[in-house]
Amino acid sequence: MSYAPFRDGQNPLQPGLIIAPEQMAQDLAQLAKVTGCIRTYSVGNGLDRVPELAGKAGLKVMLGVWIGTNRTDNRTQMETAIALAKQYPGIISAVIVGNEVLLRGEMTAADLTANIRYVKSKAGVPVTYADVWEFWLKNRDVYDAVDFVTIHILPYWEDFPIRARHAANHVDSIRKRMAVAFPNKEILIGETGWPSAGRMREGALPSRANQARVVSEILQLARQEKFRVNLIEAYDQPWKRMWEGTVGGHWGLFDAGGSRDLKYPAGEPITNFPLAKIYAAAGMIFSVLVFGVALLTLRRRPWSPRLSSWITVGLSATAGGALLGVAFDKLIVESLGVGGWTVGILLFGVALLSPIIVANTVMYGRSLPTFLELLGPRDYRTSSRMQTILGIVLLVTTVLATQTALGFVFDPRYRDFQFAALTMAIVPFLLLTAVNRSAAGKRPIAESIFAGTLALSAIYVGFNEGPANWQSLWTCGLYLLLALTLSRARVAQTQE
Numbered sequence: 001m002s003y004a005p006f007r008d009g010q011n012p013l014q015p016g017l018i019i020a021p022e023q024m025a026q027d028l029a030q031l032a033k034v035t036g037c038i039r040t041y042s043v044g045n046g047l048d049r050v051p052e053l054a055g056k057a058g059l060k061v062m063l064g065v066w067i068g069t070n071r072t073d074n075r076t077q078m079e080t081a082i083a084l085a086k087q088y089p090g091i092i093s094a095v096i097v098g099n100e101v102l103l104r105g106e107m108t109a110a111d112l113t114a115n116i117r118y119v120k121s122k123a124g125v126p127v128t129y130a131d132v133w134e135f136w137l138k139n140r141d142v143y144d145a146v147d148f149v150t151i152h153i154l155p156y157w158e159d160f161p162i163r164a165r166h167a168a169n170h171v172d173s174i175r176k177r178m179a180v181a182f183p184n185k186e187i188l189i190g191e192t193g194w195p196s197a198g199r200m201r202e203g204a205l206p207s208r209a210n211q212a213r214v215v216s217e218i219l220q221l222a223r224q225e226k227f228r229v230n231l232i233e234a235y236d237q238p239w240k241r242m243w244e245g246t247v248g249g250h251w252g253l254f255d256a257g258g259s260r261d262l263k264y265p266a267g268e269p270i271t272n273f274p275l276a277k278i279y280a281a282a283g284m285i286f287s288v289l290v291f292g293v294a295l296l297t298l299r300r301r302p303w304s305p306r307l308s309s310w311i312t313v314g315l316s317a318t319a320g321g322a323l324l325g326v327a328f329d330k331l332i333v334e335s336l337g338v339g340g341w342t343v344g345i346l347l348f349g350v351a352l353l354s355p356i357i358v359a360n361t362v363m364y365g366r367s368l369p370t371f372l373e374l375l376g377p378r379d380y381r382t383s384s385r386m387q388t389i390l391g392i393v394l395l396v397t398t399v400l401a402t403q404t405a406l407g408f409v410f411d412p413r414y415r416d417f418q419f420a421a422l423t424m425a426i427v428p429f430l431l432l433t434a435v436n437r438s439a440a441g442k443r444p445i446a447e448s449i450f451a452g453t454l455a456l457s458a459i460y461v462g463f464n465e466g467p468a469n470w471q472s473l474w475t476c477g478l479y480l481l482l483a484l485t486l487s488r489a490r491v492a493q494t495q496e
Helices: 021-031 047-057 071-087 109-123 133-138 141-145 164-181 208-225 238-248 276-300 307-334 337-364 371-375 385-410 419-435 445-465 470-487
Strands: 037-039 060-065 092-099 127-132 149-152 187-192 229-231
Touching: 021 047, 047 060, 047 071, 060 071, 071 092, 071 109, 092 109, 109 127, 109 141, 127 133, 127 187, 133 149, 133 164, 149 164, 164 187, 164 208, 208 229, 276 307, 276 337, 307 337, 307 419, 337 385, 337 419, 371 385, 371 445, 385 419, 385 445, 385 470, 419 470, 445 470
Parallel strands: 037 060, 060 092, 092 127, 127 149, 149 187, 187 229
Antiparallel strands: none
């Protein structure tokens, strides 16, 4: 397994960060129960102590040397690795000089080859280089310098993403292709695995169940075909989320928290939602609350509502109750930083408020307010407190939906699809406009601009993400529904 010791609040870019040996010793003792060898990526940040600690835990080490554009740092990394290889020859099974440095464009193949040959001449153990499999085919000169070929095969990150059920066969087919291209040396799969959380890429869905499936099928294949494989990675690395989004921090077989729990212990059922029963109970309570608000409104305004009004309440309560747990889970897992948490909390808040406020509004027989009634001149503003609250919820939902839609247009790679919370918020608005239509009048400019932006974004994102990505299709459908809702807004003629 790939091993990085960084826990919450720690990352390798922190100046002067040294991981305590006690922290690494705790990890290595745990990993020794599930693997016999670990792979590291650097000898900095205190990782030069790993061979010593791994030896005490009974582990072998494939020692990583991190090289890049800084020649001084490169030299320090290589000299440290050479010294460690000589000091711990029975523990360090190989030295990996560089990780995806060609992919990042930080070094030429000629310079990389020179570094590999230098370490190989002094380390006294096998030396290799690790990169995605395509870059080995593009830089065949590196092959002559290494003792064995270390390739990365990550089905999720392929240019054409692979579904989880096909991931193991994909890994095996690439391995066999590389064996034909480089016939005289061992092909080590240096990185492979599957993320347990994050956004879909076409048909590739990150989840705990899919991660367990992919890992188990690859390991079974490795035993049958008798090839070596290194899983990425031992522990979730939250610091990677700053560069790779939610998915970047969830490749570990163990959680990143203080307990460092194995995500799927042997013999236990695997679920993508460990708190599913609690979420279900909370969803039922929420549904009852929505119906309770509708009934309470009728007590204050006794009349016989139309069947369509109760259908609106029922569908709003059902959507909210069914997706409450999913929306909360996505809030906890996918929020990052002050900005991310702010957007996530606001979105979850309007998801909770929308069904409740709409239940009240539909029973009063009122329609969806326009933004002009909320923010326009005094003569246009509504005097109803509930209409004002509903208008605020609609405005926040619209702004957040537009922000996420434009994000998928201009910078989509690491963004998550907030389909659960958006469904809870948007569906009640759409139903309200269908049941209690706005008065005839002029179409407001603000709603028209938002509707057009959402509709165009939905069309582009849907084509860009592809028809296999159901998270994208669901989210784009919501953008279109919100656009339809906003397009039905009218300013009454009496207010003109």
